[in-house]
Amino acid sequence: MNSFGRIFRVNVFGESHGESVGVNIDGVPAGIPLKQEDFLPDLERRKAGAKGTTPRKEDDLPFLKSGVFNDHTTGAPITILFENNNTRSADYAKLREFPRPGHADFVATQKYGGFEDYRGGGHFSGRLTLNLVAAGVIAKKILGSGIQVKAELKEVGGYPDPEQGLEAAIAAKDSVGGVVECTVDGLPIGLGEPFFDSIESNIAHAVFAIPAIKGIEFGAGFAAAKMKGLEHNDAIIDTSGKTATNNAGGVVGGISNGNQLVFRIAVKPTSSTPKVQETLNIASGQVEQFSVKGRHDLCIALRVPVVLEAVTAMVLADFMLLEMRAPRVFK
Amino acid sequence: MNSFGRIFRVNVFGESHGESVGVNIDGVPAGIPLKQEDFLPDLERRKAGAKGTTPRKEDDLPFLKSGVFNDHTTGAPITILFENNNTRSADYAKLREFPRPGHADFVATQKYGGFEDYRGGGHFSGRLTLNLVAAGVIAKKILGSGIQVKAELKEVGGYPDPEQGLEAAIAAKDSVGGVVECTVDGLPIGLGEPFFDSIESNIAHAVFAIPAIKGIEFGAGFAAAKMKGLEHNDAIIDTSGKTATNNAGGVVGGISNGNQLVFRIAVKPTSSTPKVQETLNIASGQVEQFSVKGRHDLCIALRVPVVLEAVTAMVLADFMLLEMRAPRVFK
């Protein structure tokens, strides 16, 4: 489904080279100040144009089509539309012959019988992350200033210094992957719903909707698999639940424990590498040499942090609204 | 919520030391042969008793309370109950004073105001994975013999040989973590639903419901973050979608691509280590020495493979019921 969330419910739509991409958000409380300008800083952070990102530039202006009145949310569903202006679909004609390795081209045709909008990845395009960023702006407002969601690029192509990793990729004329870390400070204790809606379950669910993500780990993560119990356990040191270490990454039993929420995600190298590849030509039925045209990011991980913040904020806003609305203890 | 799945919908319930644990499954088609014995092999695999697992033994007999008639499913919801017989709740009285590090004790009390059933972890207990295994048995029947889900322990305490890792833990008198890998052969192309119900999203969602899981990665996973594009891309080599390599782990654009589905999960060390720990005594408000009593697994990862197979089968059965009977293309 193209929707996510129980209370703060996000519906995304659109295609890379179609009329528009957009998002419809149900469950936003009334009375939150909201106007077009509020979206611009995070949309700007997501934008292309920096070294290692695609030269395609869109205005990316969010048009508020419903749910806002007198610069405040009304409690009715909010619809935000982004027009697609700067499209060069001709670049993509060739892809019908060569389903791009690492892209959804092949599976989309199999699944949708060739009726899918294949231009620029269509509905599978990274352009749909605009919708996530827009939803994230509203989600962050629901979280308020007391809850700080912050994502940072921690590694590019294996280099702890992203700049260095990017230089190496440029030198190699190849695309490259990366690791992004997200931390959340100020979360109350008690978010997360057994059995299936743990904090980890819902964040992982939303995170894997971001294109190019191939792994997620919380706290010590995969390193925990190599640890012993005494080393891994986080001793509680005061009645607020503060722990001496944070190997759990702020979640125990699927529920926030009042410490910093920490997780990391693995971003694969952009599939659209400038390198010549060998892959199947569907028309000829032969493996042939192929190179991707069009404008692409060399390191998509560079643009992921603001998107990761957005989906994290979406999940947490949903938990906050759920918890505020239906607290777990009866009075 | 305690339910998961759109068509094959699993609802779990129960507490470790309460009356019972159980599972209710809606959306199972009619006409599937099903009787009590069908559950026993997978339940046996989950059982304690081997070296490194808890000495607590239950009969773990699944009682079919609804939805089965003449040894076939009827199309009505199936309810399976496991009685709790072999409980020693007295062991847990002390835990009210010392919320166990790494357990849900502290957050549960915060969230449920002290009304939670705290005995043996209550609703947070690993005993609820019985329900997952039972649901998995039915899910595997829906997948049929053509789709093979197989999970294996790949690492214990950092040792690629689990036996060696376990010996090291026994020698250290401490609990230990591990890595489990799951592979699925025979999946059709086209499972997975954009935007939010990718294969990865739904599997990760279900996997993080298993207690003690702290990470998941698909295909090359975190290693992909260190790769270049040409190295990572899986060239398509024939019209069935077969690829030369499988760094994607069988999923592109969130959709199965006809290659083997591969993912790995990180299991943290059992929180109930035999070691003495320092942690907060809630009653005294002081950090004190504390050691966990009760019967516990030294390496919970040993018992995870059958559970991991079960949740994977659950997710895939849901996708199969949702998508494959009638393809996404209108006729």
Add this chain to the structure above:
Amino acid sequence: MNSFGRIFRVNVFGESHGESVGVNIDGVPAGIPLKQEDFLPDLERRKAGAKGTTPRKEDDLPFLKSGVFNDHTTGAPITILFENNNTRSADYAKLREFPRPGHADFVATQKYGGFEDYRGGGHFSGRLTLNLVAAGVIAKKILGSGIQVKAELKEVGGYPDPEQGLEAAIAAKDSVGGVVECTVDGLPIGLGEPFFDSIESNIAHAVFAIPAIKGIEFGAGFAAAKMKGLEHNDAIIDTSGKTATNNAGGVVGGISNGNQLVFRIAVKPTSSTPKVQETLNIASGQVEQFSVKGRHDLCIALRVPVVLEAVTAMVLADFMLLEMRAPRVFK
């Protein structure tokens, strides 16, 4: 699906002559006092045995299998089981030949390929309303004493005096229908969620899950279709929202308006009439004479009021948990 509700989520299961019928309820807050005896008064009201009801009697004891500890709800899902003891399935063997008019026999076989449990109506049996009554008992506790849900039989076989209508049916040796009215006092203003979760939508949805219901009307209902605007409009007479008349039945724009909620439902005559009927013999392919054996209610409407209260309470508890703890306005 066999589940209903967003927060207070009710899952029913079971068959009339199978092992058991039961209900699993997720989303119940922790800390509500609850024990077996609390269910007995409403279960007693539902029971057979009075004039015009089936002579089949069951103990109908609700067994609490999960979610309750120290006589309070824990916040984990509550499972309640009713054993089936007093079944006489032999009575139903004949029904395989004669799908009973007005029953689900024919459609169930078509839908479930003959795998359905046909004994006593199986999963379609009125016995599953036990589950609703049990869920209703908990829902009423959530509503609290300030919100009073009350259903009453208003008409039997066209007679405003139910007794008279029942006597007429007994004299005619035929089953008979009825009308039940439900009122709710004390509802706050503001329950109901545009666009699709109006009070009327959700109550009607739940009400039509009760077997034998064929119509529902709110306030003036079908009489409103014959009215003029001035006559129908309920003038607001004070700032609490009180209206001079209540043709709207307490709901405007799908939202509770602070006046009494009023609706009525039409209950069809029990399909299992004692009369000889002409209908198809599936085996012979001929229309033949047929009479229903087994033990049945002459007027099922007699037993509907407590069930109607239960589903109404379920819907309202869900709205209360969803909306009222934190209002729809952001602070």
Add this chain to the structure above:
Amino acid sequence: MNSFGRIFRVNVFGESHGESVGVNIDGVPAGIPLKQEDFLPDLERRKAGAKGTTPRKEDDLPFLKSGVFNDHTTGAPITILFENNNTRSADYAKLREFPRPGHADFVATQKYGGFEDYRGGGHFSGRLTLNLVAAGVIAKKILGSGIQVKAELKEVGGYPDPEQGLEAAIAAKDSVGGVVECTVDGLPIGLGEPFFDSIESNIAHAVFAIPAIKGIEFGAGFAAAKMKGLEHNDAIIDTSGKTATNNAGGVVGGISNGNQLVFRIAVKPTSSTPKVQETLNIASGQVEQFSVKGRHDLCIALRVPVVLEAVTAMVLADFMLLEMRAPRVFK
């Protein structure tokens, strides 16, 4: 929530005098021919302008913003936007003082704290039924030509001849209610999902989302409550499930039985009567005389049939997709 449906999932948004109203539909299979013109006939039927309807006229052009490519559905979510051009919001300023009887004005302010877009009823406006009609056009395509959904006005102001009823209302200078009947021919046997998703439950749920609906009855409906069993029972007369009578209205046990589906709904008189009314002036706190300005329908029931067809088609398309996708018998 502003969404409805499990597979064919409809999300409505917009306000009467805001930027736009629109609808987002997820779960539409790929490959259905679809262009703007396909919507026009049903949108035309909904339009105002005939005797007894509002003089407000909009172009009501549906803009396809996503999910359509080369004049076919793509399998991605479809978004349809209607711009609001012909608004006269000044008419509504006065309503802030006088919450209109029968409208959502009062409850909306209570629920949304005054942040709601009150102009022209805002999100509660009948203008949102445009969205339903648009969704219905697609739903009808999914049903195909073999399933015919048809709604007809059966009664206005108590007159079986709608023309006569309308004349009486015009003469009385008051608004008036009506009854609309919907029939569906060609439905397969077996649609409807126990326990909570009966045909009646889901149709009633969707129908009560249409503004001004106060009752619904299936088949004999409320008349059934006055019948005896022998009279009401529909004898099955052949192996296709055809019945001699159709008091059940084509549904038994909540499941379609292969006969014509028939139900009727009660439409209240338009709340915006031209008559002078007495109601509360919020500002003064006094009951005062008040008359509604603006452009309104005298008999909203006149415009309901196409909307009723649309929601019925929505519900049935959802059942059809669900059944096609997850047939109830395992093979």
